[in-house]
Amino acid sequence: MTQLKNDLFLRACRKEKIERTPIWIMRQAGRYLPEYRAVREKADFLKMCKTPELAAEVTLQPIDIIGVDAAIIFSDILVIPEAMGMHLEMHEGKGPVFPSPIRTEADLNSLKNIDPTSDLKYVLDAVSLTKKELDGKVPLIGFSGSPWTLLTYMVEGGGSKNFSNVKKMIYNNPKLAHSILEKLSDAISVYLSAKIEAGANAVQIFDTWGGILSQEDFEEFSLQYIERIISNIKRENEPVIFFPKGVHSNLDKVANCGADVLGLDWTMDLGKVRELVGDKVALQGNMDPTVLYGDVEVIKDRALKQCNHMEMEVVIFLILGHGILPDIKPAHAKALVDFVKENSQQFHL
Amino acid sequence: MTQLKNDLFLRACRKEKIERTPIWIMRQAGRYLPEYRAVREKADFLKMCKTPELAAEVTLQPIDIIGVDAAIIFSDILVIPEAMGMHLEMHEGKGPVFPSPIRTEADLNSLKNIDPTSDLKYVLDAVSLTKKELDGKVPLIGFSGSPWTLLTYMVEGGGSKNFSNVKKMIYNNPKLAHSILEKLSDAISVYLSAKIEAGANAVQIFDTWGGILSQEDFEEFSLQYIERIISNIKRENEPVIFFPKGVHSNLDKVANCGADVLGLDWTMDLGKVRELVGDKVALQGNMDPTVLYGDVEVIKDRALKQCNHMEMEVVIFLILGHGILPDIKPAHAKALVDFVKENSQQFHL
Numbered sequence: 001m002t003q004l005k006n007d008l009f010l011r012a013c014r015k016e017k018i019e020r021t022p023i024w025i026m027r028q029a030g031r032y033l034p035e036y037r038a039v040r041e042k043a044d045f046l047k048m049c050k051t052p053e054l055a056a057e058v059t060l061q062p063i064d065i066i067g068v069d070a071a072i073i074f075s076d077i078l079v080i081p082e083a084m085g086m087h088l089e090m091h092e093g094k095g096p097v098f099p100s101p102i103r104t105e106a107d108l109n110s111l112k113n114i115d116p117t118s119d120l121k122y123v124l125d126a127v128s129l130t131k132k133e134l135d136g137k138v139p140l141i142g143f144s145g146s147p148w149t150l151l152t153y154m155v156e157g158g159g160s161k162n163f164s165n166v167k168k169m170i171y172n173n174p175k176l177a178h179s180i181l182e183k184l185s186d187a188i189s190v191y192l193s194a195k196i197e198a199g200a201n202a203v204q205i206f207d208t209w210g211g212i213l214s215q216e217d218f219e220e221f222s223l224q225y226i227e228r229i230i231s232n233i234k235r236e237n238e239p240v241i242f243f244p245k246g247v248h249s250n251l252d253k254v255a256n257c258g259a260d261v262l263g264l265d266w267t268m269d270l271g272k273v274r275e276l277v278g279d280k281v282a283l284q285g286n287m288d289p290t291v292l293y294g295d296v297e298v299i300k301d302r303a304l305k306q307c308n309h310m311e312m313e314v315v316i317f318l319i320l321g322h323g324i325l326p327d328i329k330p331a332h333a334k335a336l337v338d339f340v341k342e343n344s345q346q347f348h349l
Numbered sequence: 350m351t352q353l354k355n356d357l358f359l360r361a362c363r364k365e366k367i368e369r370t371p372i373w374i375m376r377q378a379g380r381y382l383p384e385y386r387a388v389r390e391k392a393d394f395l396k397m398c399k400t401p402e403l404a405a406e407v408t409l410q411p412i413d414i415i416g417v418d419a420a421i422i423f424s425d426i427l428v429i430p431e432a433m434g435m436h437l438e439m440h441e442g443k444g445p446v447f448p449s450p451i452r453t454e455a456d457l458n459s460l461k462n463i464d465p466t467s468d469l470k471y472v473l474d475a476v477s478l479t480k481k482e483l484d485g486k487v488p489l490i491g492f493s494g495s496p497w498t499l500l501t502y503m504v505e506g507g508g509s510k511n512f513s514n515v516k517k518m519i520y521n522n523p524k525l526a527h528s529i530l531e532k533l534s535d536a537i538s539v540y541l542s543a544k545i546e547a548g549a550n551a552v553q554i555f556d557t558w559g560g561i562l563s564q565e566d567f568e569e570f571s572l573q574y575i576e577r578i579i580s581n582i583k584r585e586n587e588p589v590i591f592f593p594k595g596v597h598s599n600l601d602k603v604a605n606c607g608a609d610v611l612g613l614d615w616t617m618d619l620g621k622v623r624e625l626v627g628d629k630v631a632l633q634g635n636m637d638p639t640v641l642y643g644d645v646e647v648i649k650d651r652a653l654k655q656c657n658h659m660e661m662e663v664v665i666f667l668i669l670g671h672g673i674l675p676d677i678k679p680a681h682a683k684a685l686v687d688f689v690k691e692n693s694q695q696f697h698l
Contacts, residue, residue, distance in 0.1 A: 026548065132454070143403050162639065162674055163639065163643060164674065164676065167637075167639035167640075167642050168639075168642040168643070171639075171640065171642060171643030171644070171647045172642075172643055172644055172647065175641065211616060212616070213616070213637075214615050214616060214637050215616070215617075215618050215636075216654075246595075247614070247616075248597035248598070248616065249597070249616065249617055249618035249621060250618055250621070266563050267560060267561070267562070267563060267564070267595070267596075267598065268564075268597070268598055269564050269598035269599055272598060272599070288516075288562075288563050288566075290511065290512065290513065290516035290517075290520075291516075291520065293513060293517045293520060293521075294517070294520030294521055295520070295521055298520045298521065305565075325511055325513065327513065
């Protein structure tokens with residue numbers, strides 16, 4: 001195994017001593033980069049996900065261009081339902097669509113149990129290839145959607161505003177919802193284990209839609225499956241990051257799910273969260289992605305406040321809360337990364 | 350002045366003794382009611398807002414049909430920017446559009462200071478007429494958007510996903526943002542004062558988009574203007590409700606804004622919020638509006654849990670967190686209201 005030249009990110013996840021705050025950016029391999037758009041012109045989104053060479057190429061771009069401290073494999077959370085047998089379409093501007101959503105017991109039975117080494121071989125190949133090409137420069141993060149988040153897409157048939165169909169299911173047929181969530185949890189556990197096996201140094205579980213649930217429903221339909229997945233993932237010391245976007249209540253319970261790191265969005269008060277969760281988990285910080293619309297001086301000012309906050313939090317690292325937006329100037333992203341690298345040492349003495 | 354026959358809602362707002370939990374539903378005068386759709390067929394949305402007879406008619410509908418404990422005047426938060434001189438269009442399915450958004454100092458200077466008694470006379474007439482027709486049955490609530498929420502629509506030119514333009518403004522030209530917010534605060538203060546003068550028994554300020562800001566930005570660009578408005582509203586004992594949707598951090602500070610009642614959405618843990626804010630304010634509760642997609646037994650089960658929670662919270666009342674959805678069965682809304690009326694006494698002994 002190649003020795004990592006920069007393992008700051010992994011040490012931060014494990015709450016070990018770090019010399020400065022590591023930084024990566026959600027959706028760092030994305031449309032804001034002209035180099036990404038050049039690849040995207042040659043292949044559609046799903047084709048990119050399914051072609052290991054292309055996935056590896058865009059995964060590596062921000063490492064050199066922006067200088068982030070971790071790579072995150074280019075992929076999509078919906079590859080799992082697709083591998084289970086659902087037909088997936090990506091509509092430009094509209095997002096993902098499952099023309100035949102899951103609404104009944106019969107629909108559930110049509111979903112197959114996946115074997116990632118065959119059904120999602122293209123992701124694992126992308127991980128291995130990226131890992132090789134990274135040559136130990138920075139760690140590689142693998143990811144999955146949470147069972148609840150995948151369920152919303154599978155039941156709604158795509159993105160949704162009010163989540164009427166999945167809410168109807170959890171209220172009127174919770175048994176069916178739980179059966180699908182169990183099947184998804186098993187798939188996600190083997191999928192993340194296989195990613196680690198293929199070379200991922202850490203894995204992140206995105207619960208993008210956990211925040212639309214009341215606390216009671218969040219615990220029943222999301223959190224318990226996160227716990228199950230984390231305890232089932234086969235790993236040595238690869239950290240697990242849980243990012244329950246928009247979940248604000250009972251974070252002390254959430255922090256007990258077994259994850260090493262809790263990801264937070266920009267609306268959270270880091271100090272209050274640390275007070276609440278104690279030192280159970282590392283906290284993954286939370287700049288508002290729209291700060292990058294600001295002038296470079298504004299970006300530096302905000303970044304300094306984040307880094308300062310981090311010192312108080314002992315060990316956390318910087319991430320944009322939701323994901324970098326397509327019309328952000330790459331120079332602004334680079335200015336942020338450079339600034340954090342140069343100015344965060346003072347908070348880690 | 351007509352004596353109120355049912356003043357439960359107002360007593361709950363003032364944290365006085367109540368016999369049972371009062372209930373009203375956000376967007377209770379809305380598309381889920383066939384009686385509303387019948388009116389809507391005759392007039393478009395803005396025409397309904399601007400015709401006092403129609404606004405009064407739909408405002409009264411849920412009082413008789415659903416049996417809620419308060420009426421809320423049918424109107425829209427964007428009547429203020431329109432009265433200031435912005436051309437407003439309502440696009441079916443797409444929502445509100447301002448074809449000429451506010452982005453520069455010159456745009457700001459084009460906005461006039463409003464006199465509600467002339468510029469928004471139709472709203473005040475609708476309030477007076479509704480008050481008269483209510484004949485003391487239940488209290489009447491008036492409302493306004495918060496300065497921050499209005500600013501987002503005025504700068505973006507309508508609804509938005511990432512709020513790029515308004516975020517650019519607060520980062521790169523905060524002075525301009527503050528100038529517009531000041532102008533809006535003055536307009537909202539006189540507008541809500543005029544609504545009370547016209548007969549509103551309580552007013553609610555909706556900060557629909559406060560939750561997209563970091564805490565620091567929320568305090569700077571939203572909360573300070575709420576404080577200013579509340580201290581400027583001319584009122585006797587009419588309660589002010591502040592509903593900062595999606596704002597979860599630092600609620601103790603938020604509860605200090607001068608409002609009598611803090612509105613919460615369904616993702617909040619009421620017990621934790623009460624712990625945090627003490628008995629400074631009444632809390633306006635927070636059922637998930639999608640619970641009404643559930644069968645009647647599910648609705649009752651959830652309602653009972655809410656009411657129980659309320660007893661713990663001493664004085665609060667039930668509201669759906671965000672607003673009733675257009676495809677909810679009216680019978681489900683009625684079942685909820687009936688159930689709360691019949692089963693919440695036990696928690697107010």
